Amino acid sequence: MYMSHSIGILRAYVNALVYFKNIESSIFSLQSNSRIEAYSKHAKIYIGKFVFIRKHTSIRVDQHGELRIEDKVFINDNCHINCAHRISIGRLTKIAPHVSINDHDHNYKHLTGDHLIKGEVIIGENVWIGSNVVILRDTFIGDNAVIAAGSVVKGHVPANTVFLNKREKSYIPYAN
Template structure:
C-alpha cells in the first residue's frame, strides 16, 4: 500500500511537469523494462538475485558459468543496449538505485561491485580482467577486482580496468581510463598521452 501511494504521488508530480500523455508513455517504457528484467531473472533463476529492476530494449545479461552470480538491488535502472557478461565464476553486485545508461558493457570474471546510488553515463566499459597477451601459449585470463563506491558518477566513455577501487562520492571524468585506487570525494581526470611500450616477444615452441 505504501509503495502504491508512492507510485501515485510520483505519477502526479511527473504529469504536472511532463504532461499526462508523455508521463504515461515514459512509465509504460519503464514497465516494459521491468518485465524484461523479470524475464532475465527467470532465464537465469539460479544465478540472479534481485527484487525489482528494469532493463530497456536490447540490453542483455549473459551468464556462462554455473558458479557466476549477479546480485541486483532494488529499483536499478538499465537503459538501452547495455551488456553484462559473466563467466569463470564471476560475482557482479549492483547496489540499490544504480542507474546505468545506454551502451554500457560490464565483463565480470572475478568480482565487480557497484555501490548504491551510483550513476554510469553512456558507453562506459568495466572489466575485471585482461587477456594474458604476454604468453600466447596460455589463454587464461589475468583477473582482479573492481569496486565502485556509493554515489559515484562515471562520465561517458570511461574505461574501468581490473584492480580498481573508486571511493564514495567521487566523479570519473568523461573518457578516462581508470586503474588503481581513486580516493573518496574527489574528481578524477585522466590526461592521456601516447606511449609505445615494447615487450619481449614470447618464444613459440615448434614441433
Template sequence: MITIKKISKFIKSLYNECKQRGFYYFFMIYFSNFFAILRGMFYRLLYLKNIKASVFFLGQRSRFDVFNKKSKIIINKFAFIRKNATIRLDFDCELIIGEKVFINDNCNINCVKKISIGNYTKIGQNVCIYDHDHNYKAIGTDRLIKGEVVIGENVWIGSNVVILRNTKIGDNAVIAAGSIVKGDVPENSVFFNKRNNEILQF
C-alpha cells in the first residue's frame, strides 16, 4: 500500500537527484526512461502470449525476437535493458529476468531451453549468453545441443563475457571482463580466464 510517507520520500529523492544532476540532465534521463517503458509495453503487446512482465525498461534499438508460441519470457519489475540488446527465443524455452536486473548495451541472449537471471544482477556491455551449442557433426535440421544457464542473484558480469550452456553461476559471484564461462561458478567468488602476455621481437 502506498502511503503519504512513501510518496514524500519518493518526491524528496527525485528533488535531490534533480539538484545533483541539474534540471536538463535530470529531465533527459527520465524522458528517455519514459520511452523505454513504452518500448517494453509495445513488446508485451506484440508477444502477448509469450511475455509475462511487470514494468521494465527497454532501450533504443533493443528487441525481442520470439519464434515459437511455446516460448515464455518472465520479466520482473524494474529490469533495465539498455541499447542494442537482442533477446531471441525459440522452441518451448523459458527465459526469466529477475527484479532490477541491469543489462547493458549490445548484449545478446539466445534461449532455446532455459536461462534464468537472478535479482539485482548486473551485466556489462557486449555479453553473450547461450543455452545451446550447434552440433556440427549431426546430419539433418535439428542440430542443437540444448542445456541451461542459471545466473544467481547479485552477480556482476563484466564486459565481453560469453556464457555457454550448462553453466551455473552462484549468488554474488563476479565474472571478469572477457571471460568465457562454462560449468559451475561458486557463490561469493571471482571467475576469470588466465591469460599470458607474450611479446615476440622481430
C-alpha cells in the first residue's frame, strides 16, 4: 500500500514537471494509467494538498481553461474531467468511480462560430458525488451536497441537500 502511494506521488511529480508552466500543485497522488493533460500553453491547473486521483482517470484542460482542485479531494477510478473554461472542486469532496465532469458542450446547432459552448462547474466543499454521475456545464453544487449515483446534473444544487435524478423517457426533436 505504501509503495503504491509513493509511486502515485512520484507520477504526480513527473506530471507536474512535464506541464510545469500549466500546473501549480503541492503533494498529490496520481495512480497508474491516470493522466493530466494541458492542451494549451494558456491552460491553468491548480491541485491542492493531499489530492488523491485513482486509476484510469483522465483530466484534460483545453484552450484558456482553468481547473482548480482544492485540498484533500478524492477522485476515484475511471473519472473524466474535461475543462475548456472553468471547473472548481472544493476541499474534502469525494468523487466515486465513473464520474464525468464537463464545463462545455459541442455546438451541434452551430448557432455561433465556436465549436464549443462553454460554461462553469463549481462544486462546493465536502460534496459526495456518487458513481456514474454526469455533471454538465453551468452547474453549481453547494457545500455538503450529495449527488445520487447515476444522476445527470445541470443547474443549481443547494447546499446540504441530496440530489436524485429520476428518469423518464422523453424525446426532443431538433432541426438541422
